[in-house]
Amino acid sequence: MKRQSIRLSFPFALLLCLAPAHVPAQHQILPDFQADPSARVFNGRLYIYPSHDVAGSKDWDMVDWHVFSTGDMVHWKDHGVIFSLKDITWAVKHAWAPDCIERNGKYYFYFPADDQIGVAVSRSPTGPFEDALGKPLIARNEAGIRSIDPAVFIDDDGQAYLYFGNSSGRLAVVKLKADMITRDGPIQVLDLPNYHEGIWVHKQNGRYYFSYPSNRGDMIANLMEYSIAKGPLGPFDYKGVILDNRSRNVHGSITEFKGKSYLFYHVAGPSAYERRVCVEPLYYNPDGTIKLIRMSPAKK
Numbered sequence: 001m002k003r004q005s006i007r008l009s010f011p012f013a014l015l016l017c018l019a020p021a022h023v024p025a026q027h028q029i030l031p032d033f034q035a036d037p038s039a040r041v042f043n044g045r046l047y048i049y050p051s052h053d054v055a056g057s058k059d060w061d062m063v064d065w066h067v068f069s070t071g072d073m074v075h076w077k078d079h080g081v082i083f084s085l086k087d088i089t090w091a092v093k094h095a096w097a098p099d100c101i102e103r104n105g106k107y108y109f110y111f112p113a114d115d116q117i118g119v120a121v122s123r124s125p126t127g128p129f130e131d132a133l134g135k136p137l138i139a140r141n142e143a144g145i146r147s148i149d150p151a152v153f154i155d156d157d158g159q160a161y162l163y164f165g166n167s168s169g170r171l172a173v174v175k176l177k178a179d180m181i182t183r184d185g186p187i188q189v190l191d192l193p194n195y196h197e198g199i200w201v202h203k204q205n206g207r208y209y210f211s212y213p214s215n216r217g218d219m220i221a222n223l224m225e226y227s228i229a230k231g232p233l234g235p236f237d238y239k240g241v242i243l244d245n246r247s248r249n250v251h252g253s254i255t256e257f258k259g260k261s262y263l264f265y266h267v268a269g270p271s272a273y274e275r276r277v278c279v280e281p282l283y284y285n286p287d288g289t290i291k292l293i294r295m296s297p298a299k300k
């Protein structure tokens with residue numbers, strides 16, 4: 001797969017250097033068509049693990065995953081295909097929203113394939129990754145919840161949690177052992193207000209933030225909402241909308257890089273199956289709530 005370097009135009013680069021409040025609300029950072037961005041920082045570099053939409057498709061029939069990275073939020077490198085349905089034996093369709101995390105020098109890539117969740121491992125954040133189990137880590141419809149959209153979180157005490165699911169108001173979570181590929185206990189189902197899919201968990205100043213496309217709104221999963229908890233398993237204090245979105249579908253992640261917080265997310269492009277990854281600066285209020293991000297209309 002050809003590798004690409006992406007350079008933002010001078011006005012966009014300049015705007016990113018100016019007061020963050022003046023960054024244009026909708027700001028595409030990756031080439032067409034990527035979606036479901038999970039942003040991670042490894043060794044001082046920011047990596048985005050997105051889904052890879054198929055141009056011209058009439059379905060979310062994706063088959064592989066790329067990773068992109070940046071050192072400055074301006075120049076982005078496409079590292080090419082890091083994992084593909086061809087690398088597993090147990091699913092042949094729907095290579096959807098992934099996530100990746102580092103532990104003890106290894107990188108663990110959690111990926112949904114045909115409504116099951118697998119884990120692949122590599123010595124590098126850019127792969128190549130290998131299927132760690134040769135079978136799903138989470139089977140189809142376990143705990144009565146659709147097994148998609150994995151998001152992984154390691155708490156300060158070292159306990160790892162794998163969150164996942166598409167369900168109305170219910171989020172699935174299972175603890176992982178330190179090897180990151182073995183489940184540690186049963187799947188738990190948590191009641192999370194307005195949750196629909198695309199969970200993202202991050203911790204800031206001792207608070208656990210759960211952000212997600214909600215089951216509200218006048219389009220499909222178009223509102224990005226959040227709840228705050230005192231622990232990784234809730235209970236949840238619903239806080240409201242993060243992104244005033246006007247796109248048909250949204251899904252994203254919140255990550256701090258070089259002292260600034262960002263919301264990475266996608267909007268629908270020419271169709272709901274051809275999406276674009278964007279970024280906005282994100283700010284907290286003194287009480288820990290997130291300031292509403294207003295987004296301009298989607299690019300045609």
Ligand code: FUB
Pocket residue numbers: 035036051060096097148149197198249250251
């Ligand atoms: O990318 C395929 C699916 O679309 C994801 O799993 C959902 O979160 C939605 O973004």
